[in-house]
Amino acid sequence: MLKDYDFDDFENEYSDFKTKELGERLSRAQRLIGNLDIPVLIIVDGWESSGKGYVIKDLVKELNPKHFKVSVFETPTEEERTRPFLCRFWNKTPRYGDIAIYDRSFYFKLFNDLSVTDKELEKHIQDISSIEKQLLDDKAIIIKFFLHQKENTQQKRIDELKEDEYRSFMISERDEDQYDHYNDYLEHFDKILEKSDFTFSKWHIVSSEDKEAASDKVLGMSIDLIHEGIDRILGMKNGGLRRQMRDYVPKEKxxxxxxxxxxxxxxxxxxxxxxxxxxxxxxxxxxxxxxxxxxxxxxxxxxxxxxxxxxxxxxxxxxxxxxxxxxxxxxxxxxxxxxxxxxxxxxxxxxxxxxxxxxxxxxxxxxxxxxxxxxxxxxxxxxxxxxxxxxxxxxxxxxxxxxxxxxxxxxxxxxxxxxxxxxxxxxxxxxxxxxxxxxxxxxxxxxxxxxxxxxxxxxxxxxxxxxxxxxxxxxxxxxxxxxxxxxxxxxx
Amino acid sequence: MLKDYDFDDFENEYSDFKTKELGERLSRAQRLIGNLDIPVLIIVDGWESSGKGYVIKDLVKELNPKHFKVSVFETPTEEERTRPFLCRFWNKTPRYGDIAIYDRSFYFKLFNDLSVTDKELEKHIQDISSIEKQLLDDKAIIIKFFLHQKENTQQKRIDELKEDEYRSFMISERDEDQYDHYNDYLEHFDKILEKSDFTFSKWHIVSSEDKEAASDKVLGMSIDLIHEGIDRILGMKNGGLRRQMRDYVPKEKxxxxxxxxxxxxxxxxxxxxxxxxxxxxxxxxxxxxxxxxxxxxxxxxxxxxxxxxxxxxxxxxxxxxxxxxxxxxxxxxxxxxxxxxxxxxxxxxxxxxxxxxxxxxxxxxxxxxxxxxxxxxxxxxxxxxxxxxxxxxxxxxxxxxxxxxxxxxxxxxxxxxxxxxxxxxxxxxxxxxxxxxxxxxxxxxxxxxxxxxxxxxxxxxxxxxxxxxxxxxxxxxxxxxxxxxxxxxxxx
Missing domain, CATH: 3.40.50.300 (P-loop containing nucleotide triphosphate hydrolases)
Structure with missing residues (x-):
């Protein structure tokens, strides 16, 4: 998904809109899901220094702060490490009618572990697919973004950060590591993205070569995907009866x-x-x-x-x-x-x-x-x-x-x-x-x-x-x- | 309070009772506070290796596990350290009608910090007195025990622990430190105990030279103090009106x-x-x-x-x-x-x-x-x-x-x-x-x-x-x- 990504082909069909206008449309979508009691989870994951913070800021700017929540997932704390890894993500899932935005996500451990074995990967992806599937079945909308950038763009951004006296402390070990091993990570991310590109919950790869364009794209797609999600959910609610297949009931008592x-x-x-x-x-x-x-x-x-x-x-x-x-x-x-x-x-x-x-x-x-x-x-x-x-x-x-x-x-x-x-x-x-x-x-x-x-x-x-x-x-x-x-x- | 403590004078007025019998009486007291919706907080603090675990086990043995909770306070985690220190203790205060037992307590930081300045001590004790006072005013019962032991007893117990292959991992830095500096800690504890021996919430020093006797004493005193507490609280509820003094109302609007x-x-x-x-x-x-x-x-x-x-x-x-x-x-x-x-x-x-x-x-x-x-x-x-x-x-x-x-x-x-x-x-x-x-x-x-x-x-x-x-x-x-x-x- 990343390897064959054509940065030059990046099309931003939302470029005609002003960011503020998109923000206001998202805010209307927020009121709509609020009225319908539909929870929305937007995941913004991607490379280090690819502009996740920038994008998230634009996402929420026009939203009603009472009904969204941004959660940042960093390296788990002592306490978090001693509990099943999904707990901290479950904890931050959105209330019905609210929007939760994750800066990184349940993919955190996988993305950052180059040496994960295939078996562990399989087990982990299964656990992740269960949380996504369960939330979707519970009539949630999940939107997964991955911010992608070229090797030299990433290096330039990290270099710039290093020179910024106020922000240089934000450079993490992960930045350094991705800086040194871009291609290894590219391959690694690709494997994970493919395995977790579920039919019921797809990834959206967004070029962040230009942060403003990335931001508008994420805003625009979020609006569209929320509307799509609402259609799906209302369809489930109304046409639901037909699809309700009762499983085979075991004879054993x-x-x-x-x-x-x-x-x-x-x-x-x-x-x-x-x-x-x-x-x-x-x-x-x-x-x-x-x-x-x-x-x-x-x-x-x-x-x-x-x-x-x-x-x-x-x-x-x-x-x-x-x-x-x-x-x-x-x-x-x-x-x-x-x-x-x-x-x-x-x-x-x-x-x-x-x-x-x-x-x-x-x-x-x-x-x-x-x-x-x-x-x-x-x-x-x-x-x-x-x-x-x-x-x-x-x-x-x-x-x-x-x-x-x-x-x-x-x-x-x-x-x-x-x-x-x-x-x-x-x-x-x-x-x-x-x-x-x-x-x-x-x-x-x-x-x-x-x-x-x-x-x-x-x-x-x-x-x-x-x-x-x-x-x-x-x-x-x-x-x-x-x-x-x-x-x-x-x-x- | 500790320095002049006469271990030989330790009187266990509950020694005629069997531990089980005391446990059952405490369990009756538990039902009583359950019916009256009174929350009870029992603090078991004291020297390292003084038998806090032993005492707590006897305390709860006959209790209904649905309505008590033991919380152990260790060195705060990363997360806990970044929040106001009372938060983690507030979090574990008992529900109305339940018993909370603290293994160590809000005195944790003070007890373990020999180099605390008088000013810090003052501030810290004020914060602690506020939580105790506020809970008491909210019709809670608070019982504070400090388990005390002689220097050679403590050293013997730590030595024994060291030799126990299954339990030696339980020896902490604090054990080692108290082992080496018994007298410094004695003086330090005394200072804190005196300053926090509030008229509204006294300390009870219990010799744990003999753990069984200590355990019976803590059980027996808990029963008596819960009954005393109930009397106080029912008195507040009934005779309350007379004591309700309205503060001076400021004229400023x-x-x-x-x-x-x-x-x-x-x-x-x-x-x-x-x-x-x-x-x-x-x-x-x-x-x-x-x-x-x-x-x-x-x-x-x-x-x-x-x-x-x-x-x-x-x-x-x-x-x-x-x-x-x-x-x-x-x-x-x-x-x-x-x-x-x-x-x-x-x-x-x-x-x-x-x-x-x-x-x-x-x-x-x-x-x-x-x-x-x-x-x-x-x-x-x-x-x-x-x-x-x-x-x-x-x-x-x-x-x-x-x-x-x-x-x-x-x-x-x-x-x-x-x-x-x-x-x-x-x-x-x-x-x-x-x-x-x-x-x-x-x-x-x-x-x-x-x-x-x-x-x-x-x-x-x-x-x-x-x-x-x-x-x-x-x-x-x-x-x-x-x-x-x-x-x-x-x-x-």
Whole structure:
């Protein structure tokens, strides 16, 4: 894409317009996407010193500052380096109706790593394609620009910067490196650009030989591409029904194959519990010292005993190493983003453990059953969730998901208990009773979820919850077993 | 406090209880504060290797993991170092009804800096006293423990750690330093402990010669102190009325002294605007290169033209350097914290500029007028806000606050304009009309605020807004003048 780029053929069909005029048209487009609640992400990436800052400045000049945000992605900080690499980009995705402009982007690491292996490249591009695809499916507009310039132009610009006493500090190692190895980078960029020129999200290569022309071109194309995007999205919304293809529904019903008579007697339980809690503590410490992040998910039918299982699991663990994240209905800010956005804020850094009491699986359970997500949305969510968990796993995270099940009768007994015991009554809500009325629909959704999101990198562990003691021991044992496996893999 | 500490006299009045029993009593206390929505902050600070981890583990063992959170404060990261030091602590303050446990605390920097000057110490302690006081006034319980041990005990513990192959990596520079200079640290700690042994928030020195005894003591005291705290807070809530002393209300009414006829003609405006915008851009760049963080606050009566003034101010600035933060009603999560909490999440790091479109001043304006904060709360807020801005200023931040005023008739004209212009109609809400009905009360609150929070470190600039052009130029000019002053101060 870059190698055969003809700089002389650069056509700026927007050259008749004044920059200010283009800016005002973009500002009108901003009001339009604001009214339509469509989020827009504009990526301005490219060579060092190719004028990204210049272009971005013109992009936003006429915009309403309340509804755009420019994010600069530099070499990740200590903190950012210890978390899955997409987290910091997810964090800055636009709110519905707003424009986010990225100075550099999720391609940062790839662009700057000449020695990336093909395998790593593949994995990385897959992660990136997942964020782009997920945002697009969520009715976002993504526009990717790459600013391109000739070798001597780049060298001239860096030389000029060096001589500018106020701006010379802005020269980075990356400038120096690209200055010395233009052709290596050219080839490297080309490879990445080709691999990430997705049919659903193309690159736009813009010559920045003349910064003003580049700027007008980026402005003009942004306006056009936003309008194109709006057409696509309104088309999705209106003609959406026809395209809503329901995936094949698996026949398997894991929840109907459980042996709910599994039990432990009290002595056995007391003995096992103490031993296993000490072992779990040791493994948690090992995960910590080895820098392995851990994500544990707890799901289950209401009153299945998630809270109690978490308490028994963490009992002997060092509380500085784990955190329980309780997930309930999303806040207003969270609702103004992709449904996975809020979880990306919460993934653990190296060595930390996050325990989710309910999770992103709400999308394919309660949101499905209650119609809070439409069929197209929850049907697509299985893939999205698998991708997200794959990304965690690519970043070295131990991901383990527990689903605790009790039958309908047992649930009723526990609800009644909760009603009468003053210490527990706060645990029972109207929602619990409402969910119970739709028991069969919930079970259907749960079965499908358990089959479609049970992956090697993030397996489901179905826990027979009829007897609490049995369930708690199974959770402890499974954690120990899987943590050990993870540690052994790393050691070997 | 440490020097004359008699280790032999250490009395553990909780020694008759089993640790588990104490843990369960703390867990009952947790339910109680949960029901009462009281936030509890327990600080466990002390010597290196004095058993903080051991104590904290026992503290939380029987607690409900959904409602406590342990935060470990280590040497601040790159990112943390570039923001006002209290931000990371504010961030981790407990939600109403939850327990936060700090392993180390806001005393971190002071404890570890033997060479701190008296002046720095004074400033730092003042900032710390403000966070403690503000949380306490917000009906929180704060419990501060300092774990104390003898020189030879500490040395023995560090030696043991060194020999433990799994744990030796945990030895920090601070361990080594305290090992070598026990007596210097003893004296240093004593000085800080004495200065921060506030009447409203005392230190509890606990011998950790025997870790189990220390742990029981911390557990037992936490239970007792939480109950004491509950009594204090319920007393505040019930007997509150009597104590609500209204501060002296200043006679000055800055808003009635304005000359609203100030105007610029169009030519003058166009010429000035372009010049000043370029100048503002240059100064923003200088603030950035010099690493000076900037906080700009925009307040004013409804329809005074805050948004337009912000747009004109930032027009030529590099959008990568500033962010506009629009403040509206707090979210559920924000409402579950001290009202200043959400702002501490948003303060700029070195070189960045945050522009607040509305701000924490809502507390003493709309929340006061609408009764969302009671008299005691908003009356206290003036001091709290001054303290917060002082903290920003202590961290080197340029704080500048603009208040734009128009009179009642002009507001009506603008509301009517908004009603009829399709592009502007979204800007006019029912709330605007409601506020207008209480015009006099709002003006009264605004006048008091402008007098009581106009400080050297964070001055108010009252802007005559009757003519938009005049207001915009005044904002630009003032920013330029104050930014230059700040830069000159730093240079000299």
């Amino acid at each position: 894991p929840l109907s194959q459980l042996n709910l008579n599994l039990k432990l007697d009290d002595d056995e339980y007391d003995k096992l519990k103490d031993e296993l809690q000490m072992e779990a503590q040791e493994l948690a410490f090992e995960l910590y010292t080895k820098g392995i992040p851990t994500v544990l998910v707890f799901e289950g039918v209401d009153a299945a005993g998630k809270g109690g299982a978490i308490e028994r699991l963490t009992r002997e663990m060092d509380p500085r190493g784990y955190e329980v994240v309780t997930i309930s209905a999303p806040s207003q800010l969270e609702r103004a983003h992709h449904y996975l956005w809020r979880f990306y804020q919460n993934f653990p850094k190296e060595g930390d453990m996050k325990i989710f009491d309910r999770s992103w699986y709400g999308r394919v359970m309660v949101e499905r059953v209650e119609g809070l997500a439409d069929m197209e949305e929850w049907n697509r969510a299985y893939r999205e969730i698998n991708e997200m968990e794959k990304h965690l796993s690519n970043a070295g995270t131990l991901v383990l998901k527990f689903f605790i099940y009790i039958d309908k009768k047992e649930q009723l007994d526990r609800f009644k208990d909760r009603e009468t015991e003053p210490d527990k009554v706060y645990k029972l809500t109207d929602e619990d009773w409402r969910n119970r009325e739709k028991w069969d629909e919930h079970i259907e959704a749960m079965n499908e979820m358990l089959v479609r999101t049970d992956t090697d990198h993030a397996p489901w562990v179905i826990v027979e919850g009829q007897q609490k003691k049995y369930a708690r021991i199974k959770v402890l044992k499974t954690f120990i077993e899987q943590a050990r496996k993870k540690i052994d893999q790393l050691d070997s | 800055p808003l009635s002294q304005l000359n609203l006829n100030l105007k610029l003609d169009d030519d003058e405006y166009d010429k000035l605007k372009d010049e000043l915008q370029m100048e503002a851009q240059e100064l923003a760049f200088e603030l950035y290169t010099k690493g000076i963080p900037t906080v700009l606050v925009f307040e004013g009566v409804d329809a005074a033209g805050k948004g337009g003034a912000i747009e004109r101010l930032t027009r030529e600035m590099d959008p990568r350097g500033y962010e506009v933060v629009t403040i509206s009603a707090p979210s559920q999560l924000e409402r579950a914290h001290h009202y200043l909490w959400r702002f501490y999440q948003n303060f700029p790091k070195e070189g960045d500029m945050k522009i607040f479109d509305r701000s924490w001043y809502g507390r003493v304006m709309v929340e006061r007028v609408e009764g969302l904060a009671d008299m005691e709360e908003w009356n206290r807020a003036y001091r709290e806000i001054n303290e917060m801005e002082k903290h920003l200023s202590n961290a080197g931040t340029l704080v500048l606050k603009f208040f734009i005023y128009i009179d009642k008739k002009e507001q009506l004209d603008r509301f009517k304009d908004r009603e009829t212009e399709p592009d502007k109609v979204y800007k006019l809400t029912d709330e605007d009309w409601r506020n207008r009905e209480k015009w006099d009360e709002h003006i009264e609150a605004m006048n008091e605020m402008l007098v009581r929070t106009d400080t050297d470190h964070a001055p108010w600039v009252i802007v005559e807004g009757q003519q938009k052009k005049y207001a915009r130029i005044k904002v630009l000019k003032t920013f330029i003048e104050q930014a230059r002053k700040k830069i000159d101060q730093l240079d000299s």
